[in-house]
Amino acid sequence: MRSPSTEPSAHKTNLIRDYLEHVNSQPAPPRRWPREVWVKYADKLEDFKDGNNNREALLCLNEMVTDALSHGLDCLQYMASLQDPANLRFCAIPQITALGTLAMCYNNVEVFRGSVRLRKGLTAKILDVKTMPDVYGAFSDFTGLLCDKIGFVLVTLPYTMSQMGFAWGSAASVLYGLIGSWCVYLLVWLYLEFKSRVDLQGKVRPENYIVQYHEVIGELTGRGGRKITYFYIILTLFMASIICVVAS
Incomplete structure (x- = not known):
């Protein structure tokens, strides 16, 4: 049985990944992005589908991903306490998949255009996980991917400006x-x-x-x-x- 320590991460990941499916569903599903988060960036959750709202959509998405990542340490600590290899593998595969999905979703506007999925090669690699060193290695790989994305946003000023919109980006460029x-x-x-x-x-x-x-x-x-x-x-x-x- 999966521990409550690992449930929030997988649940939040699925919620983030399936944004478009949820907002297009009729009737609306009971589980959607939390209002206290998205209301800071849009009047309606559906507004993120509009290409003109990419900046706000990505800001909200990144906040959601960051919140989901906060459960990573708890997941690792719980899995490290498991003695049975079968139980470890049962818990580890969904958690590594969730982390990989979060890494793919971070700052990815495709979340609002369709569903973001892990490539088959990565999925096959995840299924090979059997021990805690394998788990640590997989976590390291996907957190490295996240670091690359965060670093890209930090050091590429033109990209950052483009996310601000034309007016604010132009004003910031003149100011710089x-x-x-x-x-x-x-x-x-x-x-x-x-x-x-x-x-x-x-x-x-x-x-x-x-x-x-x-x-x-x-x-x-x-x-x-x-x-x-x-x-x-x-x-x-x-x-x-x-x-x-x-x-x-």
Whole structure:
């Protein structure tokens, strides 16, 4: 018998995957997407079928998927406690299938056009699961797919802009351009001020010497500013590396 610990994940996954089937059913089925979630993005649940509402539809979908994923740890802990391999396999296959389906559904507008299903090759691979290491491996594969999708959304600015709609996307692009231009202006001004001070002090630097940000700030603000800037550069590079790893 399947544990209550694993039931919510499978139930929510089926609810997410079968959106179109549910909204087109007459009479409406008793189990539908929770109103407290979709009402934040649309007046009616059926509005997500409209291609003009893709942005709101995907935001709602991603919130639903994120909520369903919150049961993953409970599922793993329960399955790890099972001693009988047959019981483990009985519980594991639906849960891995649910996770794979959630990974396929995340940020996927096809949920609102038809039903999203796992490919036959993935399904066959899931059916080969027999032990907990197999379960961990399958969970790792599908969470990796989710990370790829999340990373894609994070680091592809044009895609993100397209989800905002033409007006908001255009406004955000102009804003980013203005901020970027202002930053370039400040950097050029700081460098020129730094160069003039160095020239006045008569300091000689090697030919083709590349000036670093922390040197410029340090010259203008003192050692404290140099250290803060140096730390900021390291932190920025570290965060950029994390984003690249997530997106890769």
